[in-house]
Amino acid sequence: MHIFEFIRPRDSAAAIAAAAQSKTAQQGADVRFIGGGTTLIDLMKLNVETPARVLDINRLPLDKIEVMPDGGLKIGATVRNSDLANHAKVQKDYSVLSQAILQGASAQIRNMATVGGNLLQRTRCVYFRDIAMPCNKREPGSGCPAITGHNRTLAILGASDHCIATNPSDMCVALAALEATIHIQGTNGSRAVVFGDFHLLPGNTPIRETVLEAGDLITHVTLPPPVTGSKQIYLKLRDRASYEFALSSAAVVITIASGGITRARIALGGVGTKPWRSPEAEAVLIGKPANDASFRQAAEAALRDAKPQSENKFKIELAKRCLTHALRTAAAS
């Protein structure tokens, strides 16, 4: 691990001012906020992340979960994953989020990992994590050995010729389906970014993973008021039963009336270069009867643009079955 200066900013303004001295935005930057440390310390040990300054934001007052006047939820950036997953209102009204978090990592890691950190969780691509290998996400222009190498777990949606790394988060898949909003404070004040706009596709610049600019601090995430009568499921398929990243996952928030499906929010995990909302699947479901034929049709739509890598053609069918089964389970719940 490279030497760094450890600083505990007294307030958000001081944290932002210190981070604004960074040459680039948060990920891979020379000034980094630290929350739980579960991604950052790991990558610092591998010299993938080599910040000169580490700003500890754990003691800033960003650790509250509050019900907002409109009935929605405001979740502070340093709220621990376990506290969010076990929160009574989250379990009752946003159960897809609770399910997603509890299927990720381990109890110890969930006690450490923060909401803000989870939004910035970095890929598990083995080439990204090994500084002896080229990686366009780490070193722009160095190449992507994953395209012809070990790519069984990598992305089939949203990949480019420069990067095929999967976003590993479970929490983010649920937040995509719940249409969360991310609140950011920066040197030019505050702004709110809808979830779907926060993460970027790799394109020609896989080093840029989010819309964050140097100095930007995620302060909280908000959820819209709960949808009455919605059925919510997070289904995660993986190589072992627990403590493993998704090969394919699906977050489903669906409302069914007597005449059929009236509302659907669908997001996929483990298959995309970012948490993958599927408006295509949602559009297919609206007005359809809640049956296997509709669900399979939605899954076909969600994966229509999927492009397999050399080792993971199976993921296309796996993702379709994952979504179909998640919808079936939600409908039956």
Next chain:
Amino acid sequence: MSADDSKSLPPSPTRRKFLLTSGSGVAASLLAAYVPAAAKSATEESDSAPNNAGPSIEGAVPIMLRINGKEHSLRVDPRTTLLDCIRETVVLTGTKKGCDHGQCGACTVHVNGRRVLSCLNLALMHDGEEITTVEGLGTPDAMHPMQAAFLACDAYQCGYCTSGQIMSAVALLKEPCGPDDASVKELMSGNICRCGAYANIVDAIQQVRKRA
């Protein structure tokens, strides 16, 4: 190790004791980054035991950790993980280093009553906080019920993961967890046991939960 090698070792040839007392250049360089605060006043040219005579660490930062109820005022390199601080600076070696990357759970300790992985935390992040290690749970004469249950159920083989398993298991008692074995397995999935003592670990935990 050959018979000849064993003759050259000190009377109690544990690796740790050897490193701490040999005063060799290797030991000194290994320990240089992890000297307790008390060592700061020691002169650099002293050749007494390296754990109290290492050079002062450039850029070291003072912190106070309350470990198992006892305050420790320390100076640590900012890079020092909570795990390395506990093992090397405070010399509580019950907490084990397995993968050092948050994948095995051997380093599990409690911070402010919650289980965390000490390998993925910087010691500096816990200034003033309450740390509990396996040494703080019980003693051989007065074991924590979970320690006693692990013993009774033969819930280990080599023992390397055991302190992490026990720290996780003790924390689990206070967490939301269903009554069945499957729920216990799910909440213990962050602790890997290469010997495969899982069935007995689940038995030990369930034994304690049923008595509670």
